[in-house]
Amino acid sequence: MKWKRSERLVDMTQHLLDSPHELIPLTFFSERYQSAKSSISEDLTIIKETFEKKGTGKLMTVTGAAGGVKYIPQMSDADIQNVMRTLIGELSHSDRLLPGGYLFMADLLGNPRLMNQIGKVFASAFAEKDIDVIMTVATKGIPIANAIARHLNIPVVIVRRDSKVTEGSTVSINYVSGSTRRIQTMVLSKRSMLSGQNVLLTDDFMKAGGTMLGMKSLVEEFDCKLAGIAVLVEAEHHEDILVDEYLSLAKLCEVNEKSRTIKISEGNYFAEGGK
Missing domain, CATH: 3.40.50.2020 (Rossmann fold)
Structure with missing residues (x-):
């Protein structure tokens, strides 16, 4: 199944909201949506900017072999x-x-x-x-x-x-x-x-x-x-x-x-x- 970007954004956002403070490897999303890591990174940038703009929280990026992204809930x-x-x-x-x-x-x-x-x-x-x-x-x-x-x-x-x-x-x-x-x-x-x-x-x-x-x-x-x-x-x-x-x-x-x-x-x- 090939996911459209709009579908990926919705599903990724929901997954992040359901998994606060959990480090999620980029490979998890890449395999889930059968998409390149570069595309996943672009999607996460969109989500990160939206979270920060709306005061939903922040998306932290952890580099390295054991890296990934982590959603931190916050309120304005x-x-x-x-x-x-x-x-x-x-x-x-x-x-x-x-x-x-x-x-x-x-x-x-x-x-x-x-x-x-x-x-x-x-x-x-x-x-x-x-x-x-x-x-x-x-x-x-x-x-x-x-x-x-x-x-x-x-x-x-x-x-x-x-x-x-x-x-x-x-x-x-x-x-x-x-x-x-x-x-x-x-x-x-x-x-x-x-x-x-x-x-x-x-x-x-x-x-x-x-x-x-x-x-x-x-x-x-x-x-x-x-x-x-x-x-x-x-x-x-x-x-x-x-x-x-x-x-x-x-x-x-x-x-x-x-x-x-x-x-x-x-x-x-x-x-x-x-x-």
């Missing part, structure tokens, strides 16, 4: 700000207020389009870092972790509050909850990570950072390294926070249950060098 500052505004607008609705000053967020975490955008926002921030795995706590952090992992093309490990027989032998730690100051337990299967891996922590909400500190301790128990922290929403801090050098997209500044008002502002994504 304007697109990231649009995602943050959408998130803030959704979180500001008064009907999200729950007893105790909590916010209902399950519908946002279950929105695949929004989660995909949020995943790409965080993936843009950590694109240049060497990250091997993403860690989160069951259950609300899972959609965010999976969304980021999709764009970084790395696995997700899930920390649980209690051990499951299906996970085999586990490592458990006790940690102090930052908000309630209670002793709680975290459990992770020993097969989840390898020694020396670089780990990105993520969660849907962070108040004082106790959960993040607990996950950080688990990372150390596995002899791994903390590569970064990504938080969807952080609370306004009226006390010392237990972790630092994290990125957030939104900040919960004030909740008034009597007047049923919620004040949300931008998180520290740009302030902390997310872009």
Whole structure:
């Protein structure tokens, strides 16, 4: 089958988008389309220029015998700000207020389009870092972790509050909850990570950072390294926070249950060098 250039461009673009951060040899495309490498290089140049023009990401060329091309997902500052505004607008609705000053967020975490955008926002921030795995706590952090992992093309490990027989032998730690100051337990299967891996922590909400500190301790128990922290929403801090050098997209500044008002502002994504 002889592929037309237009057909090759469509198929190559889709393959690259489906394989972020994966080095793809030129011979793969050459054999796939039965085309000369020179033609493939011309096609990739068109895709590269289009990606950069539209803010889709960048296409890196690796030279040498083991070389090829690698697609790195990225978003422009304007697109990231649009995602943050959408998130803030959704979180500001008064009907999200729950007893105790909590916010209902399950519908946002279950929105695949929004989660995909949020995943790409965080993936843009950590694109240049060497990250091997993403860690989160069951259950609300899972959609965010999976969304980021999709764009970084790395696995997700899930920390649980209690051990499951299906996970085999586990490592458990006790940690102090930052908000309630209670002793709680975290459990992770020993097969989840390898020694020396670089780990990105993520969660849907962070108040004082106790959960993040607990996950950080688990990372150390596995002899791994903390590569970064990504938080969807952080609370306004009226006390010392237990972790630092994290990125957030939104900040919960004030909740008034009597007047049923919620004040949300931008998180520290740009302030902390997310872009």
